Ligand SMILES: O=C(O)C1=C[C@@H](OP(=O)(O)O)[C@@H](O)[C@H](O)C1
């Protein structure tokens with residue numbers, strides 16, 4: 001295990017500008033769509049992190065060329081999809097949920113496995129859906145095997161996607177290549193992550209697919225996908241800890257290249273951080289958040305933007321009043337059980353966090369230093385770093401695990417505080 005990382009305490013208001021690498025969710029969707037396209041693609045400014053390298057590796061193993069191009073771009077040249085292949089999904093939800101529907105289109109056997117905790121992440125609904133759509137799949141969780149015949153009938157399928165929106169996104173992304181296309185209907189408690197579902201629909205449409213949705217139903221017609229140029233936006237969920245630093249220190253942080261219009265959940269930071277006492281201004285290119293001196297508690301449903309919850313929970317623990325973070329029961333199936341992890345680790349520093357059936361209740365208390373365990377979860381590292389700004393002596397476990405989506409986090413954080 002790497003040594004503990006002493007999260008730096010801020011010695012005054014931060015005043016910094018940060019340029020963040022590309023979005024994990026956009027990069028991995030772009031790689032999948034490029035794999036299924038009729039012509040080569042150039043993916044500009046992709047994220048290169050553990051999750052996206054695992055995605056590129058899995059697609060290469062199925063017969064696709066993903067090559068480095070000028071300026072850090074990825075050139076994707078689709079090829080005949082084929083097994084046999086043995087794929088490592090790591091702990092990446094996007095790889096474990098987006099690749100099996102592609103593997104079902106390959107001729108040959110494709111086996112999937114990942115990190116120990118990946119075996120605990122929910123997979124049942126998407127694997128059952130693939131079976132219902134005509135694919136042969138053995139197993140209901142990692143490790144599992146998809147035995148492709150080179151084609152999938154497709155059609156209509158009903159699933160409970162309350163455990164992860166990625167069940168829906170994974171099926172939709174491969175849908176254009178299924179003989180009958182795909183219709184996914186959801187039945188059950190609400191599907192989380194509306195923002196990521198919108199991203200799936202938008203990127204499918206941008207690639208030339210005919211895709212439409214209604215309440216709890218999504219449809220993609222069969223048809224060709226085009227390749228070409230795809231620009232990846234900066235990862236706005238990874239902006240969360242940096243912008244949060246403005247609130248914690250009463251300072252000012254700018255994130256470069258904030259998109260005009262985006263489907264990324266991180267865009268919600270503008271109003272979330274304003275509701276917590278900051279102010280956000282966008283100059284048409286960069287987003288700046290200023291801290292107002294105090295952090296306010298918040299009562300909010302984060303179900304549509306749950307990637308932000310770990311950092312929002314850290315801020316809430318430093319606020320001037322209590323918070324309730326709701327609508328995030330599905331985070332128990334993320335990289336770790338995040339509701340349990342946040343409760344244990346913030347309380348371990350002297351905090352008062354209580355798990356609710358669908359979220360967290362956080363009552364701020366004076367915190368003290370100590371070890372902040374991170375459970376192989378990049379967003380727990382980010383939460384620990386935010387707490388450490390205000391609480392001297394926070395020792396964050398396993399900093400490199402942040403490389404799941406932001407390998408340069410440590411350097412960017414140090415740079416921000418310089
Ligand atoms: O489709 C995506 O790119 C993602 C969807 C969300 O998954 P859940 O709906 O499982 O939360 C999100 O939390 C994850 O980080 C990325």
Ligand SMILES: C=C(OP(=O)(O)O)C(=O)O
Pocket residue numbers: 091092093094306307334335379405
């Ligand atoms: C839940 C997350 O990741 P994954 O794509 O592995 O589900 C996340 O990044 O917060």
